[in-house]
Amino acid sequence: MSDKIYRVDMSNLTYKIEDVPADWMGLGGRGLTSTIIAAEVDPECHPLGPNNKMVFAPGLLSGTTAANSGRNSLGTKSPLTGGIKESNVGGTIAGVMAKLGVKALIIEGIPEDDSTFYHVHVTKEKVLIEAVPELVGKNNYFVLDAMEEKYNKKVAVMTIGRPGEMKMLISNISVRDPKGKLRSHGRGGVGAVMGSKKIKCITVDAQNYKEVTYAQPDKFKEASKVFTKALQDNPISGEGLPAFGTNVLINIINEAGGLPSHNFRSGHSENAEEICGETMAEKIKERGGSTTHGCHAGCVIQCSQTYNDKDGNYLTSGFEYEMIWAFGANFGIKDLDQIAKIDALMDDLGVDAIETGVTFGVAVDAEIIKFGDGVEAYRILAEEIANGTPLGRVIGGGAGNLGKLYGLVRVPVVKNQSIPAYEPRAIKGQGITYVTTPMGADHTAGYAVATNILNSGGFVDPLKKDGQVELSRNLQIASAAVDSTGMCIFVAFPALDDPKCLPALIDMINARFGISLDGDDVTNLGSTILKIEHAFNLKAGLGSADDRVPEFMKYEKLPPHDAIWDFTNEEIDEFWNF
Amino acid sequence: MKDNINITIKLFAQYRDDRFKVEQRVCACGIRAKDIMDDLGISEHKLPLGVLLVNSKHEKEEYELQDGDVISLFPKVGGG
Ligand code: SF4
Numbered sequence: 001m002s003d004k005i006y007r008v009d010m011s012n013l014t015y016k017i018e019d020v021p022a023d024w025m026g027l028g029g030r031g032l033t034s035t036i037i038a039a040e041v042d043p044e045c046h047p048l049g050p051n052n053k054m055v056f057a058p059g060l061l062s063g064t065t066a067a068n069s070g071r072n073s074l075g076t077k078s079p080l081t082g083g084i085k086e087s088n089v090g091g092t093i094a095g096v097m098a099k100l101g102v103k104a105l106i107i108e109g110i111p112e113d114d115s116t117f118y119h120v121h122v123t124k125e126k127v128l129i130e131a132v133p134e135l136v137g138k139n140n141y142f143v144l145d146a147m148e149e150k151y152n153k154k155v156a157v158m159t160i161g162r163p164g165e166m167k168m169l170i171s172n173i174s175v176r177d178p179k180g181k182l183r184s185h186g187r188g189g190v191g192a193v194m195g196s197k198k199i200k201c202i203t204v205d206a207q208n209y210k211e212v213t214y215a216q217p218d219k220f221k222e223a224s225k226v227f228t229k230a231l232q233d234n235p236i237s238g239e240g241l242p243a244f245g246t247n248v249l250i251n252i253i254n255e256a257g258g259l260p261s262h263n264f265r266s267g268h269s270e271n272a273e274e275i276c277g278e279t280m281a282e283k284i285k286e287r288g289g290s291t292t293h294g295c296h297a298g299c300v301i302q303c304s305q306t307y308n309d310k311d312g313n314y315l316t317s318g319f320e321y322e323m324i325w326a327f328g329a330n331f332g333i334k335d336l337d338q339i340a341k342i343d344a345l346m347d348d349l350g351v352d353a354i355e356t357g358v359t360f361g362v363a364v365d366a367e368i369i370k371f372g373d374g375v376e377a378y379r380i381l382a383e384e385i386a387n388g389t390p391l392g393r394v395i396g397g398g399a400g401n402l403g404k405l406y407g408l409v410r411v412p413v414v415k416n417q418s419i420p421a422y423e424p425r426a427i428k429g430q431g432i433t434y435v436t437t438p439m440g441a442d443h444t445a446g447y448a449v450a451t452n453i454l455n456s457g458g459f460v461d462p463l464k465k466d467g468q469v470e471l472s473r474n475l476q477i478a479s480a481a482v483d484s485t486g487m488c489i490f491v492a493f494p495a496l497d498d499p500k501c502l503p504a505l506i507d508m509i510n511a512r513f514g515i516s517l518d519g520d521d522v523t524n525l526g527s528t529i530l531k532i533e534h535a536f537n538l539k540a541g542l543g544s545a546d547d548r549v550p551e552f553m554k555y556e557k558l559p560p561h562d563a564i565w566d567f568t569n570e571e572i573d574e575f576w577n578f
Numbered sequence: 579m580k581d582n583i584n585i586t587i588k589l590f591a592q593y594r595d596d597r598f599k600v601e602q603r604v605c606a607c608g609i610r611a612k613d614i615m616d617d618l619g620i621s622e623h624k625l626p627l628g629v630l631l632v633n634s635k636h637e638k639e640e641y642e643l644q645d646g647d648v649i650s651l652f653p654k655v656g657g658g
Pocket of ligand 1: 068293294302304489
């Protein structure tokens with residue numbers, strides 16, 4: 001049976017199950033979510049009003065046996081950036097939706113009666129929408145437990161915590177992983193959009209699905225073997241990531257002078273050794289945690305981990321570089337355990353590691369909190385943000401808004417979204433990605449760090465302008481295509497250096513659907529997606545003047561290289577000439 | 579004329595196993611990054627060199643070390 005579009009209208013609590021229009025047939029993941037948002041959402045709509053939509057779509061290979069294919073895309077208009085957003089996540093949701101035949105789940109409208117929140121449950125035959133007053137005001141793990149009890153351990157869950165209910169711009173949509181922990185549809189305040197639609201949680205039935213079918217099963221198996229081997233043979237995806245997690249980056253980015261510290265005053269942190277991946281791996285070993293954990297079934301890289309406290313009790317999992325950088329280097333907490341406690345709390349609340357962490361960095365300049373005061377940061381999250389006090393709302397509005405409220409100039413955002421863990425002045429290719437991607441400052445949109453710092457896919461000097469625009473463009477096109485397949489972005493490392501990797505990925509798509517894409521088709525797909533997203537942003541009012549770094553980066557020299565942002569507007573705008 | 583130079587060597591990720599995190603050394607003038615790597619057994623190590631930084635800048639293995647240089651050696655690492 002062919003896949004369907006499941007469309008839920010929250011304004012009258014009804015649903016439709018529709019055939020997939022021919023134009024959308026070959027799309028999945030980001031390609032599909034951005035196409036639907038561009039086709040159905042008025043770019044000028046208020047992101048939290050009745051005319052915005054949320055589109056969830058598994059990748060083209062999600063639900064198959066392909067390694068690392070379990071990523072799910074969410075498309076919407078972001079209340080943080082005012083532009084289009086695609087956010088992707090692991091967890092069990094993508095595989096379950098794909099096996100159930102849900103090509104996309106579209107949520108539109110806002111209920112007339114906004115006195116409560118709803119639970120949306122998707123099964124093969126129908127969608128149930130019911131009020132859940134008992135879940136209102138609860139956080140994510142409470143919701144997971146309630147859903148597990150109501151259905152079973154396998155049910156796929158997407159949920160928002162209290163900050164999402166309150167439509168805070170730091171809020172995420174949290175997704176259950178295979179071990180009952182959480183991953184996030186992050187960035188851009190997507191939790192606030194779900195909150196605006198009065199949806200507390202979405203569950204998808206994981207009992208009555210069928211395994212996905214393959215047009216050419218043998219060809220698929222063969223390609224899948226080659227692909228898995230490419231992931232396992234690559235020194236980064238095969239060894240470095242499983243051993244140290246993404247946090248291995250702290251030291252190398254710090255040594256290269258590109259680790260934003262003290263709210264982007266320096267590219268070097270004095271805390272690096274205390275918070276780095278090597279130290280973390282040692283602690284994990286000593287304390288009986290685990291350095292490997294997959295955020296979805298079928299991940300052969302397993303960059304995630306289980307992190308315990310001194311007494312061997314579980315503290316957190318999915319303890320990522322971005323989180324540790326934001327709270328460790330940029331906000332200055334030296335104690336990894338304290339950062340882990342904050343990480344676990346933030347998972348439960350469903351708030352974004354990068355947006356929240358960078359906001360705390362700005363809050364130091366606003367004299368709301370002292371640099372490195374992890375105890376107070378925890379308190380603000382647990383008491384102010386969770387309860388939506390005025391201070392909680394001020395922090396919960398993200399770094400850009402906090403900076404405006406306090407009249408600050410050093411506010412590291414692009415399109416009002418916080419800049420992640422790589423300094424644009426010292427890693428210039430990554431800076432080009434931040435300013436040009438339609439997503440607002442987002443490192444995953446085109447990970448130039450790979451070629452600027454890590455010697456993956458060649459080397460382009462991070463401190464020079466030469467070649468950066470082209471590098472970022474190529475990476476953004478490739479990422480848009482990869483984000484459509486359901487693959488996790490770490491597939492990029494073998495893809496950049498192993499010539500067998502990408503062809504195997506394309507062969508799997510072909511064998512799954514009985515089509516014959518080649519490399520050029522995939523590049524075209526990536527370009528088309530970027531152009532669709534860019535066109536949406538232009539109509540939404542985000543033009544080339546928004547493709548810029550915050551001005552302080554043009555005149556404040558960043559130690560240790562004394563680097564400044566020196567691209568001209570013309571050089572940046574050249575990005576869109578393709 | 580000075581015959582010896584002082585350098586600092588920093589090792590990361592798996593390179594730390596059975597070696598050290600950071601070490602100061604006095605070396606003969608004209609020594610290259612590659613010679614340090616050979617001495618540490620990094621060239622033959624099962625993990626080939628990923629990134630070589632000298633004073634926070636990317637350099638090639640042939641780079642000739644100067645007095646006061648800080649050299650950082652990484653196997654292939656990545657994340658994001
Ligand atoms: S490598 Fe990490 S992010 Fe990617 S699928 Fe595995 S656990 Fe998830």
